[in-house]
Amino acid sequence: MPELPEVEVSRMGITPHLLNQTIKKIDVRQPKLRWPVPEEIFLLQGQVIRSIRRRAKYLLIETDQGTAIIHLGMSGNLRVLDQWIEPNKHDHVDLTLTNGKVLRYHDPRRFGAWLWCETGTEHDVMSHLGPEPLTDDFNAQYLFEKAQKRKVVTKQFIMDNKVVVGVGNIYASESLFGARIHPKAIASTLTLEQITILVDEIKKVLARAITQGGTTLKDFNQADGKPGYFAQELLVYGKAGKPCPVCNELIREEKIGQRNSFYCEGCQT
Structure with missing residues (x-):
């Protein structure tokens, strides 16, 4: 299972390709992940990615409209690819960007998640989390x-x-x-x-x-x-x-x- 370091490495890897880019299209080929992918996730279409953060083992793709919260589950990973590359089996979600790249979510066991959080609110999955271990709050x-x-x-x-x-x-x-x-x-x-x-x-x-x-x-x-x-x-x-x-x-x-x-x-x- 990807743990905090693996998720942080994923964040660092995808950020240069996604930050300040506009989301052209979203494809959800398999909505039945750990929880059903919410319809609100399509509100990201046309939005500019303002930041990519990590909280615990969640990745947060933030826009003015709201935030996509991604959990890699047991076997998930994210790749940044050229948009012409065809999806394979277990490639469940694509974010296609106007720069010609696609963020592709691959998860054979489907224990991961794509969730939605409206701007100015906190999702329930984050409401009881302790401090980040690499911050001064953890001492x-x-x-x-x-x-x-x-x-x-x-x-x-x-x-x-x-x-x-x-x-x-x-x-x-x-x-x-x-x-x-x-x-x-x-x-x-x-x-x-x-x-x-x-x-x-x-x-x-x-x-x-x-x-x-x-x-x-x-x-x-x-x-x-x-x-x-x-x-x-x-x-x-x-x-x-x-x-x-x-x-x-x-x-x-x-x-x-x-x-x-x-x-x-x-x-x-």
């Missing part, structure tokens, strides 16, 4: 206060979008390893010093992943079709049975909150 004091009454394990705690957005399964495992915190440690038992290190690790891991173009495991590709390279830098995720790069103890794999988790029993206490 040690904030996370420490949030953790005080939480009896949940730390891995689930930092993956809660109401606490902080975008710390997906891969990046949670990597950040906890860097902070030397066991993924099953109860959040409320962490000290301010531990949380300070954890916040720093989350920021570093996500920033590195964005720089490397995201993590390609199965489905994700960048807007230009190139894979992300952060998978080559993973220290514990997907490394079960291999020696820890710090202490040589074998990396363990365990389901935590129904997600595969990877950690070193020797390093993470």
Whole structure:
């Protein structure tokens, strides 16, 4: 599933081609995605794209009329192509621009979404989101206060979008390893010093992943079709049975909150 770094890389990839361009036409070949594509999405026709933003794992294409909110789901991706290139199977939505380019949404599993938000309003899917992890709003004091009454394990705690957005399964495992915190440690038992290190690790891991173009495991590709390279830098995720790069103890794999988790029993206490 594309996580925050992959979505941010997609935003950076499509922005130079879309910003300040006029949307000539919209084609919705398959309206049955995670939620039905709303009819209001056609209000984008004739509109100038004023900005392309990311909030959590959502991409926001903003115009004066309103905003298209895109979620890539489990297997979605966005490509900027020449408009004469014919769509393939699973190419569900096209935004054709007056510059001769088309933004094409491809999603084999159809777990993604195209939603609509009227200017000056907030969509329900964004109403309970926590702070962005790479901003100053996400800091040690904030996370420490949030953790005080939480009896949940730390891995689930930092993956809660109401606490902080975008710390997906891969990046949670990597950040906890860097902070030397066991993924099953109860959040409320962490000290301010531990949380300070954890916040720093989350920021570093996500920033590195964005720089490397995201993590390609199965489905994700960048807007230009190139894979992300952060998978080559993973220290514990997907490394079960291999020696820890710090202490040589074998990396363990365990389901935590129904997600595969990877950690070193020797390093993470």
